[in-house]
Amino acid sequence: MIIGGNIGKNKITPNEDAWKDYEICFNELHEMVDYFVVNVSSPNTPGLRDLQQKDSLKKILTHLQSINQTKKNQKPLLLKISPDLNQNDLDDVIDLALEIKLDGLVAANTTISRNHLITSKNEIEKIGAGGLSGKPLKEESTRITNYIFKKTNGTIPVISSGGIFTTNDAKEKFEKGAALIQVWTGFIYEGPAIVKKILSK
């Protein structure tokens, strides 16, 4: 079974020291996982998404790459991005991924957008801040997957994540350029059998 390690910084660690948290997680998990995903895109850790700026990202990722070089078995290093990046920042992230030869991008994490919801505005406000996952995220995550695929001519594997519940959802992600898919909210609603269901058609 392939196991991925998804690593992030602690809430209380200031962003300038974030690389130290990533280093600790990377070293501790290195022998136990088959690949790493650097998470700088959760909206639930204040300020975390600021680490998606090119300079901060470059520092964290190249640092982990250099630690990786010292290990006997090197592990693929991927980056998980937010669906809320503006066009410039998304282009910067893709350029950086190519420049430092990342092994893949995961698109995307949860969103701060509240589009595509049928719940009333009042109710949404009461529920408050936090990352939104599942169906409302599907289109945007597919669009970003396809954008990365086209811009890189398919040279960077994209793990597509967002709103996958059915075989058709999965097929659509692959048709738009996904190399792999990640199911999260679907897993909560349907349980582990969702994998078999998706694969059975």
Ligand SMILES: Cc1cc2nc3c(=O)[nH]c(=O)nc-3n(C[C@H](O)[C@H](O)[C@H](O)COP(=O)(O)O)c2cc1C
């Ligand atoms: C409660 C919750 C916790 C999550 N925690 C993480 C996390 O620790 N690291 C991460 O990279 N993504 C995290 N995610 C994002 C999911 O892995 C996934 O990328 C996102 O929810 C979109 O996929 P989905 O629509 O299938 O849920 C989390 C999502 C939810 C809803």
